[in-house]
Amino acid sequence: MNTINVLVTGAGSLYGVAVIQSLLKSKLHIKIVAIDIHSHALGLHLACRSYLVPPVKEEEFYLEKLLEILKKENIHAVFIASSQELSFYSRYKTLIEAETNAKVFTNSARVLSICSDKWNTVNFLKDHHFPYPKTIRYPEDKEQIDSFLKVVDFPLIVKPRRGKGSEDVHVAQNLMALHQLLSEKKDIILQQYLPDDQGEFTVGICSGMDGTVLSSIALKRHLQDGITMRATSGDFKDITEYCKQVAVALKPYGPCNFQLRFWQEKAYIFEINPRFSSTTGMRTLLGVNEPEILLRSELLQEEIPELNIIKSSVIRQYADYLVPTEKISQLEQESISTKSKTKE
Known part of the structure; x- marks a missing residue:
């Protein structure tokens, strides 16, 4: 295989840009094809070829566009760099690989279920005898809050069962703060604070x-x-x-x-x-x-x-990239043209 054609999804995300930059540093001969829903996504302008795609929630249209790109560019590998797309690629992995030459690097529904729900993560660790932070659910286990606090005490982590990064993650320092954080909330976990x-x-x-x-x-x-x-x-x-x-x-x-x-x-x-x-x-x-x-x-x-x-240490600093406006406009025009053909 002289050239490896790689598709990177979610090219505008922090993950997408990191994957593309890693591929650019590779000693392998790689042609990078990037896709994203936004024409100003940085990864689109670092790749060899770029395409705009519909949001993954428009599942049928997204799949149709994806298969078209995979076949047109003879893609050998697909790297998913958008958290929102993980479940889609897990469901369609077999179909995509059967209809194209691409290997899809995605996880099974089992692995995604364990990792996407922090309650499931805790129970996976517990079931396999690994150390795990003591955790209860809210509101399902609200009757256990008093006994839970006697074991773990404050401060306490309050966060969504499903979420990304530190989004909506809070530290409750006392009972009043805890009640405020739990007000009208559901699908929450209360977790032991790890220093x-x-x-x-x-x-x-x-x-x-x-x-x-x-x-x-x-x-x-x-x-x-x-x-x-x-x-x-x-x-x-x-x-x-x-x-x-x-x-x-x-x-x-x-x-x-x-x-x-x-x-x-x-x-x-x-x-x-x-x-x-x-x-x-x-x-x-x-x-x-x-x-x-x-x-x-x-x-x-x-x-x-x-x-x-x-x-060594690595320090992150954001950089500015100059992208020709004409290139952004061209991507947008190509996307409009593709949508018009689809409607016809």
């Missing part, structure tokens, strides 16, 4: 179709508004080995991220994201290029050697 005196870690585990761990890297991360703005690699072997064990039990396919903190000298995972991470680009700089690793292992059937991870 950050030893820092917070993000661990990337990349797995093949057969569950084999292809790569692993642990970073101590420093957050600002829920986004990793600085990350440091170091001698975190115990952390990566622990997360490898969890990954073997979970059996994700492709990239998977584990967020954890320490309590009483034990690592407690509090969130699992079965997708590319906002630190994908940071990992690439440190020697772990996850998109390239997946292509080499799953597409080219190459053995992945032990990786030499650079011991």
